[in-house]
Amino acid sequence: MTDDAISRAQGPGAGGPAPAGGAMASARAIGGTVFRFILRQREVSVAVIAVALIVYFQSSNNVFLSIPNLQTLGQYIAATAIIAAGEVMLLICGEIDLSVGNVYALAPFIMYLATLNGFPLVVGIIFGLAVSAGVGLINGLVTVYLKVPSFITTLGTLFILNGITLEISGAFPAITPETTPKATQFAQFMGHGAYAEIIWAVIIIAIMQIILNYTRWGLHTVAAGGNPLGASEVGVNVNRIKIVNFMLTSLFGGLAGTLEAFRITSIDPLAGGTDIMFAAVAGAVIGGTALLGGSGTVVGALLGVLVISILKDGFTILGVNAFEFDLILGAAILVAMIFNVRLQLLRKAGRQ
Amino acid sequence: MTDGIGQTTGAPADKRATPAASTDPDALRISHIAKRFGAVIALRDVNLHVGQGEILGLIGDNGAGKSTLIKIMTGFQPPDAGTITVNGQEVRLRSVEYARSLGIETVYQDLALVNELSVYHNLFLKRELTYAPLPFLNNRAMRKKARESLDAMGINIPSVDVEVAKLSGGQRQAIAIARAISSNAQILLLDEPLAAMGAKEGALILDLIRRLKGTGVSVIMIGHNYAQVLEVCDRVCLLQQGKITLDKPVAGDMLTELNEIVMREYRTAATQH
Numbered sequence: 081m082t083d084d085a086i087s088r089a090q091g092p093g094a095g096g097p098a099p100a101g102g103a104m105a106s107a108r109a110i111g112g113t114v115f116r117f118i119l120r121q122r123e124v125s126v127a128v129i130a131v132a133l134i135v136y137f138q139s140s141n142n143v144f145l146s147i148p149n150l151q152t153l154g155q156y157i158a159a160t161a162i163i164a165a166g167e168v169m170l171l172i173c174g175e176i177d178l179s180v181g182n183v184y185a186l187a188p189f190i191m192y193l194a195t196l197n198g199f200p201l202v203v204g205i206i207f208g209l210a211v212s213a214g215v216g217l218i219n220g221l222v223t224v225y226l227k228v229p230s231f232i233t234t235l236g237t238l239f240i241l242n243g244i245t246l247e248i249s250g251a252f253p254a255i256t257p258e259t260t261p262k263a264t265q266f267a268q269f270m271g272h273g274a275y276a277e278i279i280w281a282v283i284i285i286a287i288m289q290i291i292l293n294y295t296r297w298g299l300h301t302v303a304a305g306g307n308p309l310g311a312s313e314v315g316v317n318v319n320r321i322k323i324v325n326f327m328l329t330s331l332f333g334g335l336a337g338t339l340e341a342f343r344i345t346s347i348d349p350l351a352g353g354t355d356i357m358f359a360a361v362a363g364a365v366i367g368g369t370a371l372l373g374g375s376g377t378v379v380g381a382l383l384g385v386l387v388i389s390i391l392k393d394g395f396t397i398l399g400v401n402a403f404e405f406d407l408i409l410g411a412a413i414l415v416a417m418i419f420n421v422r423l424q425l426l427r428k429a430g431r432q
Numbered sequence: 433m434t435d436g437i438g439q440t441t442g443a444p445a446d447k448r449a450t451p452a453a454s455t456d457p458d459a460l461r462i463s464h465i466a467k468r469f470g471a472v473i474a475l476r477d478v479n480l481h482v483g484q485g486e487i488l489g490l491i492g493d494n495g496a497g498k499s500t501l502i503k504i505m506t507g508f509q510p511p512d513a514g515t516i517t518v519n520g521q522e523v524r525l526r527s528v529e530y531a532r533s534l535g536i537e538t539v540y541q542d543l544a545l546v547n548e549l550s551v552y553h554n555l556f557l558k559r560e561l562t563y564a565p566l567p568f569l570n571n572r573a574m575r576k577k578a579r580e581s582l583d584a585m586g587i588n589i590p591s592v593d594v595e596v597a598k599l600s601g602g603q604r605q606a607i608a609i610a611r612a613i614s615s616n617a618q619i620l621l622l623d624e625p626l627a628a629m630g631a632k633e634g635a636l637i638l639d640l641i642r643r644l645k646g647t648g649v650s651v652i653m654i655g656h657n658y659a660q661v662l663e664v665c666d667r668v669c670l671l672q673q674g675k676i677t678l679d680k681p682v683a684g685d686m687l688t689e690l691n692e693i694v695m696r697e698y699r700t701a702a703t704q705h
Contacts, residue, residue, distance in 0.1 A: 296569065299560065310543065375548050
């Protein structure tokens, strides 16, 4: 029985006697295996969409895959992907953070004010990130202990943070320290360098994917979202998981905002906001994260953000009218998602 | 896949301390337990015991006080009066964690399994093996041990890698029981383990419970399907309106007897209206 079980374990879906057919049958079998592989990995279907879009835009205008445009694309992606890496963890454990785009705007101002008051830049950055994590702590505590749904909690902090940023900045942009007239090496490292931000994004995403897949924290995050009651019955501290993931999301929001401030050399009180937050959430969802918790991947979110960014960048290159831009972007997101959901249904059917 | 729980009986793995011989006190004994909620008397003077390695069936109608009794035995709620002894020692079950530390594990109807996780991650949830001192999960070891302990209990799951969501109700129940056992349960409370399960699936779970007997684990099986309870239990207690009204070893014609008692209860209830 054990052998039987193992053989079944090794070949899921491959069950059933292999008919001794001709070349046709075996070709079909190989095709089927490839198809099944594509279906099994939920990231793969998003990657397929991304590749299809790249092919389309490149064939429409061969500037698309040029180095300068890839740099632009990288800049589109980096900040949003960093936020998405946190947001995915939060979505998986059954919560959401709408305020993260406003932490993004606040953190670099905290840094700026700290340097104005004579603190070294590094200390300023740390202040900014600490305030970001603090916002996440508040989001988490209110959600978990005061039992306010996170959608509402973070909607509240979204406005509060926006108000604070406008208040302390006087609604005027500021110049990022150490970036003008010539960026220091530290500023290069903190996002000003041509590839600095995307390297930060890739490293963060790799680390978060490893945490999600290969640590107890990741496992408990899935458990907290999949079956909160069951997980706590076994002794998983669901509240702690949620609070720390709120802090992580906010921290990444602050970091993304800081990196972006160094990249564009100025700090804008109206930067980020709901635009970047929704892009991150949409990226996560397009990448296969369930809005109701229990499943998702960080790499999937990166691919989702990639799809959105390719659409944005590709339409810009094609010279799509700004008025039509949102219309087409929205429709494209819908079409991509409908396609993805169909693929998921197929995948589910294939597993049974 | 309906052969979820195989016929490999064999000696179950004996990792737990086998109870010493004859003079053993009862695994769990509750005496004169009472509990009321406002004007409602849920339990009045309940006496119940389960011996070492014994399978006790606790049956009763809805509203008889079964769930209150379970909550008290798992440390979820304190009784208003009465005493509880575990292995002869009087204890106060002040929390679920404390009850668990005494070896009292409950497998609830709602199943504490996480559908999105694999079988082996569910079996090891909160007790994960890692490559200490590194914080990474040792999935290989967990997979192997999960396979071993499921095999030892004769639970046949095609693959321990499969998501729990993909399993049948019976297989999930079996995994929930396996998890309780492998976390060193001495006294296992099964709350309606066959609820919402087909006859064939139910038979597999009954088979699993029967096999637990050889391991020294004491089981209290709560149910309202008498036939199923009688099928595996050594002794049966009937809970009626907050009192144990029958406490008998399972013997020949018990099904008829129980049916008559319950029919009588219905008739009295009907005449009181």
